[in-house]
Amino acid sequence: MSSNIHFYHQHADRLDAEYGRVSFESVHQDWQAHWPQAGMRVLDVGAGNGRDARFMAQRQCSVIAIEPSKNLRNKGKQHCAALTDGSVQWLDDRLPELTAAQALGIQFDLILVSAVWMHLNASERQRAFRKLAKLLAANGKLVITLRHGDFTDGRSAHPVSVDQISQFAQDQALKIVVETPLGNDQLGRSAVQWQTVVLTLPDDGSGDLTRVRHIIVNDSKSATYKLALLRTLLRIADAHPGAVVDRSDGQVALPLGLVALYWLRQFKRLVDDGQLQQHSNPNTQLGFIKAPWAQLRHLKADDLQIGALFQGKEAQALQQVLGDIIHTIKVGPVAFTYQGNDKSQPYFNILRQRRRKADSVVLDQPFFSRFGQFTLSESLWDCLRLYHSWIEPLVVNQWVNEMRGYARNHDREANLAINLDFYHRHLAWLNPEHNTRAMQQKAAQLEQQGHRIRSVWSGTVLAAHQRHMDHCLPFAYWPNNDDWNLLPSSAQENLKKSARLPSQYRLNASKTRILDWWQLAFAEPTEQRRFFQQASLSLPNLPLGCGEFEAVFEAMSFQCQGVKSRLLVREW
Numbered sequence: 001m002s003s004n005i006h007f008y009h010q011h012a013d014r015l016d017a018e019y020g021r022v023s024f025e026s027v028h029q030d031w032q033a034h035w036p037q038a039g040m041r042v043l044d045v046g047a048g049n050g051r052d053a054r055f056m057a058q059r060q061c062s063v064i065a066i067e068p069s070k071n072l073r074n075k076g077k078q079h080c081a082a083l084t085d086g087s088v089q090w091l092d093d094r095l096p097e098l099t100a101a102q103a104l105g106i107q108f109d110l111i112l113v114s115a116v117w118m119h120l121n122a123s124e125r126q127r128a129f130r131k132l133a134k135l136l137a138a139n140g141k142l143v144i145t146l147r148h149g150d151f152t153d154g155r156s157a158h159p160v161s162v163d164q165i166s167q168f169a170q171d172q173a174l175k176i177v178v179e180t181p182l183g184n185d186q187l188g189r190s191a192v193q194w195q196t197v198v199l200t201l202p203d204d205g206s207g208d209l210t211r212v213r214h215i216i217v218n219d220s221k222s223a224t225y226k227l228a229l230l231r232t233l234l235r236i237a238d239a240h241p242g243a244v245v246d247r248s249d250g251q252v253a254l255p256l257g258l259v260a261l262y263w264l265r266q267f268k269r270l271v272d273d274g275q276l277q278q279h280s281n282p283n284t285q286l287g288f289i290k291a292p293w294a295q296l297r298h299l300k301a302d303d304l305q306i307g308a309l310f311q312g313k314e315a316q317a318l319q320q321v322l323g324d325i326i327h328t329i330k331v332g333p334v335a336f337t338y339q340g341n342d343k344s345q346p347y348f349n350i351l352r353q354r355r356r357k358a359d360s361v362v363l364d365q366p367f368f369s370r371f372g373q374f375t376l377s378e379s380l381w382d383c384l385r386l387y388h389s390w391i392e393p394l395v396v397n398q399w400v401n402e403m404r405g406y407a408r409n410h411d412r413e414a415n416l417a418i419n420l421d422f423y424h425r426h427l428a429w430l431n432p433e434h435n436t437r438a439m440q441q442k443a444a445q446l447e448q449q450g451h452r453i454r455s456v457w458s459g460t461v462l463a464a465h466q467r468h469m470d471h472c473l474p475f476a477y478w479p480n481n482d483d484w485n486l487l488p489s490s491a492q493e494n495l496k497k498s499a500r501l502p503s504q505y506r507l508n509a510s511k512t513r514i515l516d517w518w519q520l521a522f523a524e525p526t527e528q529r530r531f532f533q534q535a536s537l538s539l540p541n542l543p544l545g546c547g548e549f550e551a552v553f554e555a556m557s558f559q560c561q562g563v564k565s566r567l568l569v570r571e572w
Contacts, residue, residue, distance in 0.1 A: 004119045005068045005094065007155050008048075012071035016049045022186045024055035028114070030180040031196050034141050036061045040109035041565060043135060045095060046116035050076030050088065057087040061110075062504070062561065066101060068094035087504060089557060091541075095120060096128035098135070103241050103540035105385045105562040107137035118147045118157040126168060130250075133172035133201065134382055142174065142199040148182065149192035165197050174199040208383035211347070212391055215337060216398050223279040223286075227399045229333040229348070230384075232262040233376070234392050235429065237385040239480060241540040241562075242555075244381075245369060252381040256350060257368030258537075260322040261304060263288075263329065266429070268301040274418075274426035277406040287328035292320040304363065306482070306537055307530035311360045319357045326352065326371060349375045364533040365544050389477075389567050396427050429479065436469035439486040442521055443467060451520060456487045456513040457497075457506070468494035472502060473560060477567050482534040483527075484552055488517060500572035501560050511553060518549045 008015060028035070036042050038060035044053045047065035049072055057063045057080065065080075065088055067073040073090055080088040093100040095116060111132055120128055136142055146160040162179050169176055178198035185192040212230070219226060236243055236258060246253040270276045271289065278286055295317035310318050330350045339345040352372040361367050384391065400423045403409050412418045443453050444464065453462045457470075470489040473480060476499040489497070502510070522531045532552070536542045539555035540562070546552070563569055 004155050008069040009071045012069065012075055015072065016075045018187065019049050019051050024052050027186050030183060031143060031178055031198050034198050036110045041106060043101065043108040043111045045111060045113045047076055048072055050079045052112060052114060053088045054080050057083050063088045064091055066091050066093045068092060096124040096131060098131045099247060100541045101135060102131065104558050105241055106565040107386060108135055109137050109140045111136060111142045114145045115147060117144050118160050121158050129168040130172060133174055136201045138201055140201055144197050146195040147192060148195065162197055169199055174201055208380050209387060212383065216394055221402060224399055224402050225332040226337055227395055228263060228266060229329060231266060231392065231395045232259055234384050234388050235262055237381060238388040240537045242537045242542050245373065247378065250378045251375050252378050253373040253375045255365060255368035256326060256374045257322055257371035259374045260325040260371065261363065263325050264321060265301045265304050269426045272297055276403055276426060277408040280406060282407045288324040290324050292317040296321060306363055307533045308363045315359060315361045316357055319361065322371065347376060347380065365537060386566055399427060400424065436486055439469045443488055446520060453488050454513060455489045455493060456510050456517055457489050457493050459513055460490055462488055462490060466491050470494045470497060472556065473563055474499040474501065477569050478563050480538060482538055483522065483531045484535045484556065487514060497572045500570045501564055503571040504557065506572065507557055514553060515549050
């Protein structure tokens with residue numbers, strides 16, 4: 001398909017004028033009954049010059065437009081610039097991979113694939129259809145327009161048919177609701193005819209929620225390891241979409257060191273602070289609690305943040321502990337979590353790498369990847385990401401139930417040494433007090449150097465007593481204290497915003513001020529490196545080694561859309 005993309009790139013001016021000669025209403029009249037309504041989330045795949053995206057945005061839809069041709073994408077951005085609410089966001093992505101779209105973690109009410117399908121060959125179509133189906137919300141609509149007729153200008157095309165799409169639909173549990181007859185070409189080309197297929201997803205069709213619930217509630221457990229692994233993956237799926245190192249052949253690969261770090265963080269409170277029994281046999285030592293663990297007892301879970309630096313003996317001990325955790329995960333929950341009674345079909349796999357211990361380590365993507373890879377099915381990963389807010393409370397409650405049945409914990413309850421709140425407090429993921437202090441100190445330091453700190457939302461100069469650090473993505477819904485997520489605002493603005501997401505219009509209006517703040521606050525190389533390390537793990541579609549503040553802003557905008565989609569957070 002790359003030669004076709006090159007064609008669209010080279011002929012963007014001519015194609016822009018050609019697309020502009022016909023309207024959305026005339027091109028897509030045959031599926032008018034399914035046109036998107038106000039408030040819907042729309043994905044326009046192969047958006048071209050933005051004609052269709054602009055029309056759907058004018059119907060008050062939130063549109064993400066995908067276009068792999070840079071010149072056409074720029075044309076589309078220009079045509080959509082007049083939409084002051086920022087309701088069309090552009091993404092460089094392509095079929096069949098849709099890598100960037102998947103990383104957003106959004107399910108769409110309508111996906112439009114117009115005048116694209118003929119460019120894919122049969123194997124690409126099967127893969128593309130599977131990807132599109134996974135991006136579709138329950139009861140959402142997938143609209144594919146089919147061009148019948150060859151090109152005479154150098155572009156390549158493959159024959160299309162409704163029968164082929166029907167077979168793909170059966171494989172992905174989609175249902176065809178509209179199949180239009182062949183219609184004439186709106187540009188008057190006699191050798192070209194068009195047809196439209198509209199499909200819907202009656203439910204999620206994956207069965208993964210049922211599988212996850214079975215692991216949580218019904219799977220046999222001699223320790224809390226299976227629950228710990230599920231919660232680890234839930235947290236990574238929600239907080240670190242940028243952590244995926246590979247997504248192919250229906251599998252998702254994560255850096256193994258990150259999985260081990262999140263395991264360590266959650267057990268730190270339970271074992272060190274709470275001294276809560278985690279194994280049904282009170283005389284059995286946890287597999288990962290060995291001599292090096294004692295050398296890290298002085299650390300709190302919140303000290304193990306992305307971007308943190310460890311040196312000397314502390315770095316050596318941390319690497320050994322992570323290795324011990326990986327071994328425990330591999331021989332424990334990975335080995336004993338599988339489909340039905342078939343051990344040959346595990347839900348998870350681990351591929352370890354041999355590595356040398358370093359005397360100095362930074363908790364970042366390259367460090368995590370040195371340990372190897374953790375893989376799981378793509379559909380299960382998407383399930384954990386999309387339904388995190390529903391699944392995690394079930395995991396936590398079941399974890400508490402398991403712990404309450406263990407002898408030492410039960411005895412402590414009987415002696416009134418611990419209660420239900422004690423369990424939940426030690427399963428808390430982040431300390432809510434560990435919030436904005438560092439950024440407030442940074443602002444005060446800059447102020448002493450003669451800089452004026454302005455609100456990113458209004459541009460107002462902020463005196464120290466009225467300055468707040470606002471979580472752009474609200475902490476109540478998405479607990480993230482990364483540097484990029486903390487923005488100076490007035491106390492009044494922060495309280496008014498409360499636990500709401502900034503609208504796309506507000507984000508766009510504040511873009512220059514946000515970029516100015518980041519450039520000012522993170523000018524030092526060490527601070528800048530930490531800023532980008534955090535952003536590349538927490539935000540979608542940022543490449544490893546990203547060093548552009550504007551790219552972080554764009555990724556932050558997409559993350560806002562994803563959190564809004566998954567958690568139904570109100571906008572400000």
